[in-house]
Amino acid sequence: MYRVKEAFYTLQGEGAQAGRAAVFCRFSKCNLWTGREKDRVSAVCDFCDTDFVGTDGQNGGRFETADELARHIRSLWPEAPGRPYVVCTGGEPLLQLDEALIDAFHRAGFEVGVETNGTLPAPAGIDWLCVSPKADAPVVIEACDELKLVYPQPLAMPERFEHIRARHYFLSPMASPSLPATGDDPVKQSNTRKATDYCLAHPRWRLTLQMHKIIGID
Ligand SMILES: C[S@@+](CC[C@H](N)C(=O)[O-])C[C@H]1O[C@@H](n2cnc3c(N)ncnc32)[C@H](O)[C@@H]1O
Ligand SMILES: Nc1nc2[nH]cc(C(=O)O)c2c(=O)[nH]1
Ligand code: SF4
Ligand SMILES: [Mg+2]
Secondary structure, three states: OEEEEEEEEEEOOOHHHOOOEEEEEEEOOOOOOOOOHHHHHHOOOOOOOOOOOOOOOOOOEEEOOHHHHHHHHHOOOOOOOOOOEEEEEOOOHHHOOOHHHHHHHHHOOOEEEEEEOOOOOOOOOOOEEEEOOOOOOOOOOOEEEEEEEEEOOOOOOHHHHOOOEEEEEEEEEOOOOOOOOOOOOHHHHHHHHHHHHHHHHOOOOEEOOOHHHHHOOO
16 A cells, blocks of 8 residues: 655756656655654654645545556656656655555656655665755665755765765755745755855755745646
8 A cells, every 4th residue: 555645747846857847756654754743843854844744635645556556647647758757755755665666657657766865775676766864864775866965954964975876966955844835935045055155165066956946836
């Protein structure tokens, strides 16, 4: 059984695949926060901008089999040329994503991207793996396509992750979890300046912005 909070067709807003059309499959639950506001202060990851509790979002639900979920996700992809792309996120997708589901996505014609906090092993077959470390949570993934670190995090500064093999090293300015996606976010503005300065001083790292929030899409 797979539990999905929501699923939607949009443009990937972050990282090296930014601007690419994708169906986002947001799995329920995370291992670093319950998702309840009252638990945020005591959570390992305390700045999450996402609601991943339950299965009640747009196109969300419970899916008994991998093929059933893959068919559902495929129904959200347009009938048009271009390689179908699914981004598995959450919540923490690696609590649920298994090889059976990756195989089902591939059979449905999808390339499979994953957004993970890196604390759980990744199943084989993922086409694009993005690891985004959180606070002092141990990262068990040693190689990925992109490392995308939310910045600044006092317990997770960039130097700690340079041993992880990646094609791209990104800093993503931390946004206020509570503010609406669009509009003024002074905290994000100040973190964007800090991330910019870090990239200028450490050119291995590149800046990525949450483009979807800037343009006001999902
Ligand atoms: C909601 S997480 C879900 C996937 C996975 N649990 C993870 O943390 O990577 C999706 C992406 O949003 C980023 N993110 C979460 N809260 C954020 C915030 N307040 N500001 C900027 N990025 C944030 C995460 O670092 C991750 O790259
Ligand atoms: N457009 C868009 N791009 C994204 N990239 C990562 C996201 C996520 O929440 O995992 C996300 C998201 O929620 N929307
Ligand atoms: S950002 Fe990722 S790891 Fe942190 S609470 Fe949200 S879903 Fe979990
Ligand atoms: Mg998001």
